[in-house]
Amino acid sequence: KQEVTQIPAALSVPEGENLVLNCSFTDSAIYNLQWFRQDPGKGLTSLLLIQSSQREQTSGRLNASLDKSSGRSTLYIAASQPGDSATYLCAVKGNTGKLIFGQGTTLQVKP
Amino acid sequence: EPEVTQTPSHQVTQMGQEVILRCVPISNHLYFYWYRQILGQKVEFLVSFYNNEISEKSEIFDDQFSVERPDGSNFTLKIRSTKLEDSAMYFCASSEQSRDTQYFGPGTRLTVL
Numbered sequence: 541k542q543e544v545t546q547i548p549a550a551l552s553v554p555e556g557e558n559l560v561l562n563c564s565f566t567d568s569a570i571y572n573l574q575w576f577r578q579d580p581g582k583g584l585t586s587l588l589l590i591q592s593s594q595r596e597q598t599s600g601r602l603n604a605s606l607d608k609s610s611g612r613s614t615l616y617i618a619a620s621q622p623g624d625s626a627t628y629l630c631a632v633k634g635n636t637g638k639l640i641f642g643q644g645t646t647l648q649v650k651p
Numbered sequence: 652e653p654e655v656t657q658t659p660s661h662q663v664t665q666m667g668q669e670v671i672l673r674c675v676p677i678s679n680h681l682y683f684y685w686y687r688q689i690l691g692q693k694v695e696f697l698v699s700f701y702n703n704e705i706s707e708k709s710e711i712f713d714d715q716f717s718v719e720r721p722d723g724s725n726f727t728l729k730i731r732s733t734k735l736e737d738s739a740m741y742f743c744a745s746s747e748q749s750r751d752t753q754y755f756g757p758g759t760r761l762t763v764l
Binding site: 571582584585586589591629636637641 | 686693695742746749755756760
């Protein structure tokens, strides 16, 4: 059974710092991995999708990497801003359509 | 930019009552999903729907739950007899193809009293 774990559970950094969020999964047989942002009490905003054949994806200050064989993905946020404060979720898709989510990392960027 | 919409944003109901949560997926999408998130817990998959039938459902999705696409635009989740433990945020999502990005709606917060 696929399990997704995110470390750390919470992170607090000063504005401007570069940071890395980690996601690990137990079954490497995935189709893709998706990173989301969730603001308190709100829905999920898709940030990046990495297909299983890809190593990384970039969008603006965000860069996500995928090492399928080791069951790991990282989300790199460059030059963090207070507006980046949110919970970041990773989710993997196996050979069915469903996404399996991690618990999330709650990020606070202090001005 | 097209987006998934959900109504209502908040639903309060009494235990044992039926509720219907509504979603309008992105118009050219073919795959539809319901997830839920109990406060403080992970987002959990409930059901996926394609070509007017359920393609996969989780253990949570028991006989109390049903989904329907009554017309060309709406996608609904019905809970027949709500329980206290059904209180959660319910998210609808859609994707163009099975392997594509899933786009989520803003959610419906269901409170069962």
